[in-house]
Amino acid sequence: MEVLDLDHAGLVAGVLDGDRRAIARMLTLFDDASPGSREAAGSLAAHAGRALVVGITGVPGAGKSTLVNALLGAWLERGHKVAILAIDPSSPISGGAVLGDRIRMGEHGSHPNAFIRSFSARGELGGLSRATRAAVDCFDAAGFDRVIVETVGAGQSETAITAMADTRVVLCPPGLGDGIQAIKAGILEIADVLAVSKADLPRAGETAHELREMLTLRRANPDQAWKTRVMLVSAPEMKGIAELIEAVEEHGRVNGHGRRLKSPALDIRQGHGTLENSGDADVWRERLSALTERDGLCATLGISVVAGGPGRAEVAMTVDARHMNFNGGCHGGTIFALADAAFGLASNSHGALASGIDAHITFQVGVRPGDRLIARAYEYSRSKRIGVYRTEVLRIEKENKETPVSAFTGTVYIKQ
Structure with missing residues (x-):
C-alpha cells in the first residue's frame, strides 16, 4: 500500500x-x-x-x-x-x-x-x-x-x-x-x-x-x-x-x-487491477473452466476463464467478426454475455447453486474487432438467500492499460 x-x-x-x-x-x-x-x-x-x-x-x-x-x-x-x-x-x-x-x-x-x-x-x-x-x-x-x-x-x-x-x-x-x-x-x-x-x-x-x-x-x-x-x-x-x-x-x-x-464488498479502497486468487490458482481456474465448458454460449462466443476464487471470477474474450452487429460495432448482447459469464461463475463458485433473479448493465465506450476484453466479477454481498455481484468489463490496451467498457450488477437467489 x-x-x-x-x-x-x-x-x-x-x-x-x-x-x-x-x-x-x-x-x-x-x-x-x-x-x-x-x-x-x-x-x-x-x-x-x-x-x-x-x-x-x-x-x-x-x-x-x-x-x-x-x-x-x-x-x-x-x-x-x-x-x-x-x-x-x-x-x-x-x-x-x-x-x-x-x-x-x-x-x-x-x-x-x-x-x-x-x-x-x-x-x-x-x-x-x-x-x-x-x-x-x-x-x-x-x-x-x-x-x-x-x-x-x-x-x-x-x-x-x-x-x-x-x-x-x-x-x-x-x-x-x-x-x-x-x-x-x-x-x-x-x-x-x-x-x-x-x-x-x-x-x-x-x-x-x-x-x-x-x-x-x-x-x-x-x-x-x-x-x-x-x-x-x-x-x-x-x-x-x-x-x-x-x-x-x-x-x-x-x-x-x-x-x-x-465483508468482501468492492469499494474505493480496493481499486482495480488483476483479480487475485484465493488458494491454489490452478485449482480455481480448472473448477471454473469446467463450468464454462458446459455452457454452450461461452463456447460459441470464445469466452475463457482467466482466474477465480471464492465469490470471484475473471473471464476474457477477443472480439472478432462473430461478435459484430449489423451496424459494424460489437453487439451489446455479446458484452452482456461476457459480463454475465463472470457473474454466473462468481455466484456459483461457492458450490451452492445460485439462480440469477435480476441484472443491470451500463455501457461506457465502443468496442472494435481485435479488442481484448476482460470481465471481472466481485462478490458485493452474500447472505443465506441473496447474493449481489459487481462485474466490470474492461478493454485491455497497450502496456496493459485498462479502459472501462461496461458495468454490470447482478442479484442471485441462493438455493439451499
Whole structure:
C-alpha cells in the first residue's frame, strides 16, 4: 500500500480528532475518487468498527428521508453523535447529488453532534455510491457512534446495503398488496426490521399484517439469534419512533457492530487491477473452466476463464467478426454475455447453486474487432438467500492499460 503524503496524513489526523472541516474535505476526496483517497480510506478503516451503522432503504416514496430526520432528532436528544450519509439519485445534468435529503433534514443540520452529507449514486446500481464504505469508515473513525445510511429508492435488486449496515431497516408504504410478493425475494429478505410508514393511513395495519404473514413463510434458521420484526411508524408525528430505535439498538447488541469490515464488498479502497486468487490458482481456474465448458454460449462466443476464487471470477474474450452487429460495432448482447459469464461463475463458485433473479448493465465506450476484453466479477454481498455481484468489463490496451467498457450488477437467489 502506498504511504500517505503529508497533506493526506494531516487530513486523516484531523478526522480522528473530529474536526468537521477535515471530515468534509475527506468526504469530498472519497466522493471524487481523488488521488490518495484509497490510502486515506485504508488508514481510517483501521480506526473504525465502533459505530452502529443503520441502513434505511425501501421503495421510492416510502418516506425514508422523513424517517431518517426523525431518527436523527431522537438520537440527538439521547446524547448520541449522529452522522447521516444520504445517497441521492444522480443529476442527469451534472452527475452530482440532487440534495433533496439534506433539505428535509435541515432542522438538525446545525447541531454540533450531527453531520449530514449527500453523495450522488453516480450511476452505481445497488442503492449506494461506490464511496459509501469509505465515508462510513470516516464517520466511524471521527467518533460518531450512530451512522445512518439512506439508500436511493430501491427495488428488488438494490440490496448492497446488506454488506454495509449492521442493522437494516426496510421501509414499506401502506398498500403494498401484491407488491410484497413481487419484491420479497430481494429487498424484503435483507430486513432486520420491516417498518410500515405513514401509520395514520387506513391500509397501514393491513400492510403490517401481510408482512408478518410473509415472514411466517420463511424457513426457520435455528442459528439465527434475531427474528425480523414488523413495526408501524409515522415519522411526522414521531409515532413508533422510540420503539423503532429500541429495536435497532437491541439488534445492534445482539449482532454487534462492524459488519462491513468483515465483508468482501468492492469499494474505493480496493481499486482495480488483476483479480487475485484465493488458494491454489490452478485449482480455481480448472473448477471454473469446467463450468464454462458446459455452457454452450461461452463456447460459441470464445469466452475463457482467466482466474477465480471464492465469490470471484475473471473471464476474457477477443472480439472478432462473430461478435459484430449489423451496424459494424460489437453487439451489446455479446458484452452482456461476457459480463454475465463472470457473474454466473462468481455466484456459483461457492458450490451452492445460485439462480440469477435480476441484472443491470451500463455501457461506457465502443468496442472494435481485435479488442481484448476482460470481465471481472466481485462478490458485493452474500447472505443465506441473496447474493449481489459487481462485474466490470474492461478493454485491455497497450502496456496493459485498462479502459472501462461496461458495468454490470447482478442479484442471485441462493438455493439451499
